[in-house]
Amino acid sequence: MESRSEYRPETQGVPSTAQTRAHLSKSFYATKPTGGTTFFRTFLPYQIWRFIWINLKMIRIIGKSHR
Amino acid sequence: MSRVVVLGAGVSGHTAASFARKWLGRDHEVVVVSPKPTYNWIPSNIWVGVGLLPKRKVVFELAPTYRRAGITFHQAKAKTLRPDGTNGDPRPFVTIEHTGGAKAGQSEDLHYDYLINATGPRLNFDATDGLGPTKGNSLSVCTEDHAEEAAKHFQEKIERMKRGERQRFVVGTGHGTCTCQGAAFEYIVNLEFELRHHKVRDLADIVWISNEYELGDFGMGGMHIRRGGYITPSKIFTESLFAERGLDWITRAHVAKVEKGRVHYRNLEGEEHETPFDFAMLLPPFSGVGLAAQDANGDDITSKVFAPNGFMKVDANYEAKPYEEWLAADWPRTYQNPDYRNLFAVGIAFAPPHPISRPRKAPDGTPIFPTPPRTGMPSAMIGKAVARNVVGMIRGADGPHHTASMAEMGAACVASAGANPFAGTAASMTVFPIVPDFETYPEYGRDIDNTFGEIGLAGHWIKILLHHLFLYKARMNPLWHLIPE
Numbered sequence: 001m002e003s004r005s006e007y008r009p010e011t012q013g014v015p016s017t018a019q020t021r022a023h024l025s026k027s028f029y030a031t032k033p034t035g036g037t038t039f040f041r042t043f044l045p046y047q048i049w050r051f052i053w054i055n056l057k058m059i060r061i062i063g064k065s066h067r
Numbered sequence: 068m069s070r071v072v073v074l075g076a077g078v079s080g081h082t083a084a085s086f087a088r089k090w091l092g093r094d095h096e097v098v099v100v101s102p103k104p105t106y107n108w109i110p111s112n113i114w115v116g117v118g119l120l121p122k123r124k125v126v127f128e129l130a131p132t133y134r135r136a137g138i139t140f141h142q143a144k145a146k147t148l149r150p151d152g153t154n155g156d157p158r159p160f161v162t163i164e165h166t167g168g169a170k171a172g173q174s175e176d177l178h179y180d181y182l183i184n185a186t187g188p189r190l191n192f193d194a195t196d197g198l199g200p201t202k203g204n205s206l207s208v209c210t211e212d213h214a215e216e217a218a219k220h221f222q223e224k225i226e227r228m229k230r231g232e233r234q235r236f237v238v239g240t241g242h243g244t245c246t247c248q249g250a251a252f253e254y255i256v257n258l259e260f261e262l263r264h265h266k267v268r269d270l271a272d273i274v275w276i277s278n279e280y281e282l283g284d285f286g287m288g289g290m291h292i293r294r295g296g297y298i299t300p301s302k303i304f305t306e307s308l309f310a311e312r313g314l315d316w317i318t319r320a321h322v323a324k325v326e327k328g329r330v331h332y333r334n335l336e337g338e339e340h341e342t343p344f345d346f347a348m349l350l351p352p353f354s355g356v357g358l359a360a361q362d363a364n365g366d367d368i369t370s371k372v373f374a375p376n377g378f379m380k381v382d383a384n385y386e387a388k389p390y391e392e393w394l395a396a397d398w399p400r401t402y403q404n405p406d407y408r409n410l411f412a413v414g415i416a417f418a419p420p421h422p423i424s425r426p427r428k429a430p431d432g433t434p435i436f437p438t439p440p441r442t443g444m445p446s447a448m449i450g451k452a453v454a455r456n457v458v459g460m461i462r463g464a465d466g467p468h469h470t471a472s473m474a475e476m477g478a479a480c481v482a483s484a485g486a487n488p489f490a491g492t493a494a495s496m497t498v499f500p501i502v503p504d505f506e507t508y509p510e511y512g513r514d515i516d517n518t519f520g521e522i523g524l525a526g527h528w529i530k531i532l533l534h535h536l537f538l539y540k541a542r543m544n545p546l547w548h549l550i551p552e
């Protein structure tokens with residue numbers, strides 16, 4: 001059996017419309033980022049700030065882990 | 068004079084040998100035994116595997132580095148430990164078999180005062196019928212050569228797609244007991260990113276298959292992050308990224324067989340399924356490299372020194388007990404073998420007391436759950452702590468006093484999600500501690516203030532920085548020891 005049909009047994013006999021296709025996809029039930037979220041992921045000024053912040057956070061973890 | 072022998076020149080062994088050399092006076096000898104002539108910065112194999120980096124950018128020759136540092140290097144494979152020596156000579160030794168140079172094929176007995184086993188994993192492709200690039204039908208990125216081969220196949224698929232052919236990519240774990248899901252995760256998202264870059268994404272079906280109970284488990288039982296006003300499990304973030312990138316996923320799967328173009332798998336419900344592919348990158352399960360041990364008479368004591376999975380026993384609590392009774396305190400702290408005080412195991416080579424993720428079985432008893440990962444940062448930190456202890460003991464300490472328990476240390480990890488200086492992203496994560504400690508942190512097993520994750524371009528810059536910094540450090544260039552693990 002092919003994987004796609006195996007976790008969507010409810011497709012049997014259901015007419016394929018945009019609505020049924022959406023609801024039968026696993027990704028329909030996943031949280032998705034908004035345009036703003038994806039924009040900030042590559043927005044340079046914000047990412048420069050995150051670069052500094054993440055480095056500081058990681059250094060803290062490294063410091064906490066050394067005995 | 069003391070001799071410290073380190074078996075393996077990967078992340079943990081190379082770190083242990085470098086620090087032992089730095090801290091010990093020249094009247095002591097540090098010896099490294101490793102079958103390959105090169106060091107491989109394994110995390111960057113992901114970029115080799117999608118054709119972004121040539122192999123030569125992730126490896127370098129060990130011999131010149133060791134010569135400069137004053138470390139003796141044998142390109143050889145360790146075969147048998149003799150921790151009691153022989154009846155005639157009680158000095159412990161390890162039998163090695165040379166794999167390069169003039170002595171290739173010859174065996175040698177190497178005496179030691181202290182031995183650090185850092186031999187990493189055996190890539191156990193044989194566990195699944197048809198798995199792996201050598202004898203099987205799937206690809207891997209575990210070594211630089213595997214990654215180079217994967218890149219060639221990937222390029223060929225891109226060419227086909229450019230000619231209008233639809234292609235199906237399956238990426239994940241090739242057995243119910245695999246670990247290292249993080250590496251497969253990086254590979255699938257980089258592959259998707261590259262397909263977009265080549266403008267053929269619309270012709271690709273990309274499927275994740277893994278032994279995780281939920282996406283985002285990564286062999287660490289998942290993690291919880293404070294974000295957007297909620298404490299959210301990693302499952303939500305991973306599903307979100309997969310949904311955003313249009314990746315399909317199959318979890319709770321034990322890959323039982325890989326035929327040409329078809330993966331057969333069993334799930335936790337006991338159902339048998341199969342899924343087709345044009346390109347499959349499936350990681351193998353790991354086991355110990357198969358070292359043996361003998362006593363002074365030459366009688367086999369392998370099961371005394373090593374766990375059944377081939378990893379070396381250290382100061383962990385190996386008592387078999389149910390998941391509900393697992394404790395952070397079960398995890399080793401000094402990595403000293405309980406029977407031999409001069410024997411240590413670091414990185415992937417030590418036997419964990421139990422998994423981190425909850426163990427689960429299919430109705431027929433097939434185990435389907437991730438085994439515990441030992442990523443780069445803990446592997447290096449353990450290697451450094453053990454080197455410190457060995458140096459201390461050589462100088463007269465009564466035992467190992469420096470600890471590096473995975474249940475007491477955190478880890479920082481950056482998982483690449485697409486490599487480009489302006490459009491790339493990576494998931495930056497920290498967890499504290501690596502092994503959940505539900506006694507100290509009853510709700511999530513971890514300190515939520517020190518466990519975080521976010522995806523963005525900054526993570527990609529950090530990943531690039533780490534690639535260069537860690538290769539610089541591994542080459543033991545000036546001030547290498549100031550770069551943290």
Ligand SMILES: Cc1cc2nc3c(=O)[nH]c(=O)nc-3n(C[C@H](O)[C@H](O)[C@H](O)COP(=O)(O)OP(=O)(O)OC[C@H]3O[C@@H](n4cnc5c(N)ncnc54)[C@H](O)[C@@H]3O)c2cc1C
Pocket residue numbers: 074075076077078079080081100101102103109110111112113143144145146185186187188208209210247250356413414415416441442443444446480481482
């Ligand atoms: C594709 C991939 C990507 C990864 N990405 C990341 C990442 O982004 N971040 C991260 O933290 N971790 C990552 N990891 C995990 C990381 O690579 C491991 O944690 C790390 O390599 C473990 O170090 P080690 O020294 O225990 O083993 P290894 O690095 O595997 O080293 C083992 C060494 O032992 C040698 N050896 C083998 N057999 C013998 C023998 N018989 N005698 C002597 N020597 C022997 C080997 O040749 C090797 O030199 C990744 C792993 C993979 C496979």
